[in-house]
Amino acid sequence: MAEFNPLCPTPFSTDAKITLAHGSGGIPSAELVSKLFVPALKNKYLELLHDGAVFELGNSRLAFTTDSFVVKPIFFPGGDIGSLSVHGTVNDLAMCGARPLMLSLSFIIEEGFLMADLARIVKSISNACKDADVMVVTGDTKVVEKGSADGIFINTTGVGTVEYEGISPKAVRSGDNIILNGAIGLHGIAVMVAREGLNLETNVESDSAPLWGPVEKVLKSGAEVHCLRDATRGGLSSVLNEIASAANVGIEIWEDSIPVPEPVRGACEILGLDPLYIANEGRFLSFVASGGEDRAVDALRSHPLGRDARKIGRVTNDHKGSVVLRTNIGGRRVVLMASGELLPRIC
Amino acid sequence: MAEFNPLCPTPFSTDAKITLAHGSGGIPSAELVSKLFVPALKNKYLELLHDGAVFELGNSRLAFTTDSFVVKPIFFPGGDIGSLSVHGTVNDLAMCGARPLMLSLSFIIEEGFLMADLARIVKSISNACKDADVMVVTGDTKVVEKGSADGIFINTTGVGTVEYEGISPKAVRSGDNIILNGAIGLHGIAVMVAREGLNLETNVESDSAPLWGPVEKVLKSGAEVHCLRDATRGGLSSVLNEIASAANVGIEIWEDSIPVPEPVRGACEILGLDPLYIANEGRFLSFVASGGEDRAVDALRSHPLGRDARKIGRVTNDHKGSVVLRTNIGGRRVVLMASGELLPRIC
Numbered sequence: 001m002a003e004f005n006p007l008c009p010t011p012f013s014t015d016a017k018i019t020l021a022h023g024s025g026g027i028p029s030a031e032l033v034s035k036l037f038v039p040a041l042k043n044k045y046l047e048l049l050h051d052g053a054v055f056e057l058g059n060s061r062l063a064f065t066t067d068s069f070v071v072k073p074i075f076f077p078g079g080d081i082g083s084l085s086v087h088g089t090v091n092d093l094a095m096c097g098a099r100p101l102m103l104s105l106s107f108i109i110e111e112g113f114l115m116a117d118l119a120r121i122v123k124s125i126s127n128a129c130k131d132a133d134v135m136v137v138t139g140d141t142k143v144v145e146k147g148s149a150d151g152i153f154i155n156t157t158g159v160g161t162v163e164y165e166g167i168s169p170k171a172v173r174s175g176d177n178i179i180l181n182g183a184i185g186l187h188g189i190a191v192m193v194a195r196e197g198l199n200l201e202t203n204v205e206s207d208s209a210p211l212w213g214p215v216e217k218v219l220k221s222g223a224e225v226h227c228l229r230d231a232t233r234g235g236l237s238s239v240l241n242e243i244a245s246a247a248n249v250g251i252e253i254w255e256d257s258i259p260v261p262e263p264v265r266g267a268c269e270i271l272g273l274d275p276l277y278i279a280n281e282g283r284f285l286s287f288v289a290s291g292g293e294d295r296a297v298d299a300l301r302s303h304p305l306g307r308d309a310r311k312i313g314r315v316t317n318d319h320k321g322s323v324v325l326r327t328n329i330g331g332r333r334v335v336l337m338a339s340g341e342l343l344p345r346i347c
Numbered sequence: 348m349a350e351f352n353p354l355c356p357t358p359f360s361t362d363a364k365i366t367l368a369h370g371s372g373g374i375p376s377a378e379l380v381s382k383l384f385v386p387a388l389k390n391k392y393l394e395l396l397h398d399g400a401v402f403e404l405g406n407s408r409l410a411f412t413t414d415s416f417v418v419k420p421i422f423f424p425g426g427d428i429g430s431l432s433v434h435g436t437v438n439d440l441a442m443c444g445a446r447p448l449m450l451s452l453s454f455i456i457e458e459g460f461l462m463a464d465l466a467r468i469v470k471s472i473s474n475a476c477k478d479a480d481v482m483v484v485t486g487d488t489k490v491v492e493k494g495s496a497d498g499i500f501i502n503t504t505g506v507g508t509v510e511y512e513g514i515s516p517k518a519v520r521s522g523d524n525i526i527l528n529g530a531i532g533l534h535g536i537a538v539m540v541a542r543e544g545l546n547l548e549t550n551v552e553s554d555s556a557p558l559w560g561p562v563e564k565v566l567k568s569g570a571e572v573h574c575l576r577d578a579t580r581g582g583l584s585s586v587l588n589e590i591a592s593a594a595n596v597g598i599e600i601w602e603d604s605i606p607v608p609e610p611v612r613g614a615c616e617i618l619g620l621d622p623l624y625i626a627n628e629g630r631f632l633s634f635v636a637s638g639g640e641d642r643a644v645d646a647l648r649s650h651p652l653g654r655d656a657r658k659i660g661r662v663t664n665d666h667k668g669s670v671v672l673r674t675n676i677g678g679r680r681v682v683l684m685a686s687g688e689l690l691p692r693i694c
Contacts, residue, residue, distance in 0.1 A: 012463075012466070014463055015463075016461075017458075017459050017460060017461060017462060018457070018461075019490065023488055023489045023490030024490075033486075036465070040469045040472070040473045041452075041486075045484035045485070046485070046486070053451075053484035053485040057405070057409065057506075058404075060406075065485050066452070066453045066485055066504055067487045068454070069489075102411060104411060105413070108415050108455070111364075111366060112364050112365065114363075115359040115364060122383055122388070123387055125388065126387045137390065138393070138400040139380075141369065141379060142416075142500075145691065149495070150496065153455055153500065155413065155415060155504070159411060344492065
């Protein structure tokens, strides 16, 4: 139960502490935002709780978004903290319907970090920027004493121009189709395997990729796109729950339509994890008004990052605020938002 | 001597490591930027090496700047990591001649951090934002395991609109007057005293403050302003050296005109430090074309953050690229850029 401290009113008890779950993208993360950050920093942009803020400046509409990256290990199959820092932020812009333009880049580095590793990360950032057609235009470097950080942390903050209006979780409505651009679970499992030194029979590579390309395809397809959301921290289940809650709709997804690669399925069984909660860094959902779904899927499939695109569910007026999975054996189960720490330091 | 690694070409030796000095704002920081970051991330914005990037978008000119804050301790006389995170970034925008508008806010928090301390920091951010007339419009929170970070690190990235054009280190020329808005050394010494538990006879409070107010006064004064620069990491000496080098001019400053508060002088004597190298967070230099200096000083003095404004030096055609101090006893000495670690984690 919260106690009131007149100096620092907080909805948390006076001896409450930050846990790994507060950074997980699940319920504790959402509570931190809704109970502490939003009330203290109140403004109409922050309250939208979108992947980024959208605002007008002169005759332009800008999207603006930030992410810090603490992934462990910093190098993993299919990427590293450098490429991830670019992809994470350009994707948050893309999910606002914005073309990514400019990034800032800020390092916090532990004393003693190998310069050769920093050079490798910077090279990876440079390649990822070329790939995503963005520029790093400003930066900062801080160094802390040995033991005061874990190697390297990176913040990127992005500016983009909004090319398609009205894309927002609140625009989702009953009847919308939900389209996914590819197989899930690869990023989270690739990082876990690298971190824990697990020995899987096949290699799993992160799906980390810049998504403006396939997003632009959907947006130009003629389908009426209501919302876009990348399924990062907390996985597919958490972002679906966020949207069900924001739009006050029910969401139904179909187990047999959601592609889970065999090695991801196997690793999840070994680790006792559910693929629906595993983070992705190159997968996103398009919420498309009824009638536009085929055009949207076709458009996505014309792009290398959408080759496996398919419809995985729909929005309903039933069970508002909840996500229900229709299982392969014909059952139905409620898919909850992530509540614990899941996989810390996945991005 | 650098060895060539075909995978990661770096101008540093293969076993080189990051040191605290790489985050100090002195020579090693500058080398990291010029030898590693700029060549890898090459573009016309980054190459300007200004406090922030300036670019056009539609009919607006935007400034964009980022800073991560790792100050230790997180609470110190006159401020905390929260207020500092706002001031540092709005000031970098102001130094581009830009009115600060929007901030992003990203936390990296160590597991076990007290929620009450986080609430206090968020409150301080909120107050600093009101004071600086900016909004936090988007954010992110990551949590790392106990021992993987030192309490809390904060990144803020800012967007502002450029209201005055052509303000740049490269615009500085011989004959310009150099105006400082107040006494130096307070922020660095306040943090050092708090960190080391030093017992000075008088209290020293950080000068941390948002500077767009006094900057706007100078810019509207009618004086021809060529450059603005806040004297943060590396202190007055490092920023003067940066500008002497960027504009290829000589800079002369006068010891008896530079206000150093008595407690700062005392602490510097005890610690063996030179006030010219101590970080400030509310002090900036205006480079003003000859003839406009009195108007600029008067305008600054009309603002609470410029009450002690005065001319402290001038730009010359002599000793290009160097900064020379005329001492109180009539001597002259070259003031070098900071080369070591000075005071780590001052911001």
